[in-house]
Amino acid sequence: MADPRDALDALDERALAQQLRVPRLVRFATVASTMDEVHALGAAGEPAGACVLADAQAAGRGRGGKTWSSEAGAGLWLSLLERPETASGLDVLSLRLGLAAAPVLEAYAPGPVRLKWPNDLYVAxxxxxxxxxxxxxxxxxxxWVTIGIGVNLAAPPSVASATSLRAGTRRLDVLRSLVPALRHAAELRGPLSGSERAEYASRDFAVGRRCLEPAPGLVRGITxxxxxxxxxDTGExxxxxxxxxxAEETP
Structure with a gap:
């Protein structure tokens, strides 16, 4: 769980926005989804960098409409607004965000952080x-683009495959590094560079493993x-x- 002495709770929204270097921050005790709140900020004309942070989400979601367990005190649940001038790089944005988040979270994780295509971060x-x-x-x-990230500070007991950051990790410490890193990644354009692909390969959770979806075979990496x-069986x-x-994730 989050450290009860966490300085995050001592800051109001304006002070927290200054700490995270964003133009505006809205914080909720409980919200349906931080993604939906940021979409509303986007429609209202709020600037790039606007951030929504929640202690809990009643309807947190992942890709494909999957639910994300977002209990109070169990993690960091936040979304950011970005306004890219072009769509260049949007197709690899989730991968770039993972590359940006991995070293930040690794500083507080119980082991190396790995990346699972296209948008998950794993430890052990x-x-x-x-x-x-x-x-x-x-x-x-x-x-506009809405970027959401959920980070477990305590592994939800209802999700057997989940893990979390080390006990006592202070949310404010993580956020101070994580938010600027995500914003920088969102500014990058174009396809993944050679160095980005090399970094991804060094953290690839699935490479060399057999998979069932999106097709049966052996994972080789990313383009x-x-x-x-x-x-x-028919080639690459x-x-x-x-x-x-x-394959190992199925009963």
Missing amino acids: GGKLAGILVEARWHGPQVE DDGSLIIVT SHFRGGSLVL
Whole structure:
């Protein structure tokens, strides 16, 4: 659980925004979804960097409409607003955000942080954090992007495959490093660079493992456009969407 002496609770919204270097921060005790709140800020014309932080989410979500356990005091649940001038790089944004979050969270994790395509962070085989990216468009032009991340400070007992940061981790310490790192990653454009792919390969949770979805085969890695590479019975295939299900993850 979060450290009861955590300085986060002593700060009002304006002071916390200054600590995290964002133009505006809205904090809730409980909210349906921080993603929905940031989308509302986007529609209202709030600037890039606006942040919503919640102690608990009643309807936290992940990719594909999956639910995310977001109990009070059990984690960091936040979303950020970004306003990219072009859509360049949006297809690899979740991967870049994972690359940015991994070293930050590793400083507080009980072991090395690995990345599971396309948006999960793992420690010692357990899910530590998840990232969600949703864009809103006006025709071909992206109006805003909402970035959500949930980080377990205490592994929810209802989720056997989850893990968490070390006991006593202070939320404010994590947020001070995590939020600027995510914002920097959101500014990057274009496909993944060679160095980004190399960093991803060094943290790849699934490489060399057999998978069942998005197709049965052996995971080989990712391409510069963020596609998952799977070696199947018929050769090498690239997948841009869907979820990665490893053979070992099924009963």
